[in-house]
Amino acid sequence: MDGSLSGLSDISAPGRVAGPEEGVTAQELALAARNHGLPLEALRYDVTPPGLHYVLVHYDIPATDADGWRLTVGGRVLRPLDLDLAALRARPAVTRRVTLECAGNGRARLVPRPVSQPWLVEAVGTADWTGVPLAALLAEAGIAEDAAEAVFTGADHGVERGVEQDYRRSLPLATAADPARDVLVAYAMNGAPLPPQHGSPLRLVVPGWYGMAHVKWLHDITLTDTPYTGFQQSVAYRLRREADEPGEPVTLMAPRALMAPPGFPDFMSRTRVVRPGPVPLAGRAWSGHGPIVRVEVSEDGGAVWTDAETEQDPAHPWAWSAWRATWNATPGLRHLTVRATDAEGNVQPLTAPWNRGGFANNLVQRVEVLCTPDGPAPAAGDASTVPAGGA
Numbered sequence: 001m002d003g004s005l006s007g008l009s010d011i012s013a014p015g016r017v018a019g020p021e022e023g024v025t026a027q028e029l030a031l032a033a034r035n036h037g038l039p040l041e042a043l044r045y046d047v048t049p050p051g052l053h054y055v056l057v058h059y060d061i062p063a064t065d066a067d068g069w070r071l072t073v074g075g076r077v078l079r080p081l082d083l084d085l086a087a088l089r090a091r092p093a094v095t096r097r098v099t100l101e102c103a104g105n106g107r108a109r110l111v112p113r114p115v116s117q118p119w120l121v122e123a124v125g126t127a128d129w130t131g132v133p134l135a136a137l138l139a140e141a142g143i144a145e146d147a148a149e150a151v152f153t154g155a156d157h158g159v160e161r162g163v164e165q166d167y168r169r170s171l172p173l174a175t176a177a178d179p180a181r182d183v184l185v186a187y188a189m190n191g192a193p194l195p196p197q198h199g200s201p202l203r204l205v206v207p208g209w210y211g212m213a214h215v216k217w218l219h220d221i222t223l224t225d226t227p228y229t230g231f232q233q234s235v236a237y238r239l240r241r242e243a244d245e246p247g248e249p250v251t252l253m254a255p256r257a258l259m260a261p262p263g264f265p266d267f268m269s270r271t272r273v274v275r276p277g278p279v280p281l282a283g284r285a286w287s288g289h290g291p292i293v294r295v296e297v298s299e300d301g302g303a304v305w306t307d308a309e310t311e312q313d314p315a316h317p318w319a320w321s322a323w324r325a326t327w328n329a330t331p332g333l334r335h336l337t338v339r340a341t342d343a344e345g346n347v348q349p350l351t352a353p354w355n356r357g358g359f360a361n362n363l364v365q366r367v368e369v370l371c372t373p374d375g376p377a378p379a380a381g382d383a384s385t386v387p388a389g390g391a
Contacts, residue, residue, distance in 0.1 A: 037122025
């Protein structure tokens with residue numbers, strides 16, 4: 001920058017699509033360093049440890065003081081609420097196991113690539129969230145007859161595409177006030193207070209919806225009698241093919257299955273290495289549209305599919321399902337692929353559904369695996385297996 005800036009629009013460009021030969025930009029690399037995905041080997045955990053759960057922070061992690069934090073509930077209500085954490089914790093609490101996925105998961109695999117946080121497939125995690133049901137808070141406040149939406153405001157503040165803003169999103173009251181939807185004002189993750197990067201001291205948890213709806217650092221809920229049209233609702237998180245079309249809103253998570261890559265990896269390429277013979281395959285699958293009813297795997301990039309065994313846990317309807325299969329590996333380079341189908345009949349596509357924001361891209365996962373000719377594995381500590389350089 002040359003010091004000649006005159007306004008926010010000079011530092012905050014509109015969304016764009018990368019050029020045909022354009023690599024990941026320095027700005028995208030900086031975003032990737034701030035945010036992180038789930039290491040795929042962590043799919044082994046039913047509940048993701050907080051440090052392995054994916055993180056996306058739009059602006060800054062705000063400095064929050066749990067002792068002085070307050071949640072206000074106002075707007076089109078009959079009895080406005082102003083609650084501190086002690087008052088929230090005194091109300092009946094529930095715990096729900098919920099899978100969260102970033103709406104931009106898979107964006108970096110699109111061609112052309114929308115320029116933004118360059119997610120591959122790892123922007124997901126599952127946690128046990130504890131808090132007060134939102135429906136109960138809204139019932140306590142009393143919903144006015146003309147209320148239509150609930151608007152949620154977080155404490156993170158920044159600039160996006162020239163617009164200075166707090167992070168703010170809305171939900172239709174049909175979702176927000178429905179006890180069966182299990183929307184939570186959460187203050188704990190996996191039995192402990194929320195970590196700073198996950199919204200301490202309060203966040204919204206909206207089961208089944210992509211992560212943009214789960215407003216972190218939550219401090220205000222306002223009911224409105226008209227649809228909310230703020231930036232994060234009407235400009236961002238829309239499915240558009242052309243820049244000037246209104247697009248459809250991003251809402252429920254599309255079905256996705258992920259595989260914990262088998263064997264062991266090459267450091268740079270992440271190509272996996274296995275020995276010939278039976279190789280266990282396992283992973284997780286989820287959808288915001290309903291339970292996962294089928295997971296299939298392929299060793300040839302999707303030409304032939306084999307059903308995997310899936311496990312449903314009725315106690316946790318908002319969480320991912322486990323799946324497993326056995327692959328008979330033979331020498332050569334293989335392209336393992338996995339796809340999921342949910343109860344509504346939605347199936348993961350073999351070609352990416354493209355849009356300008358890179359949202360809801362649930363293209364099937366492909367894992368490159370080299371099966372080496374049969375032979376003994378190197379002995380532990382063999383100097384020939386130690387890479388040059390160091391950590």
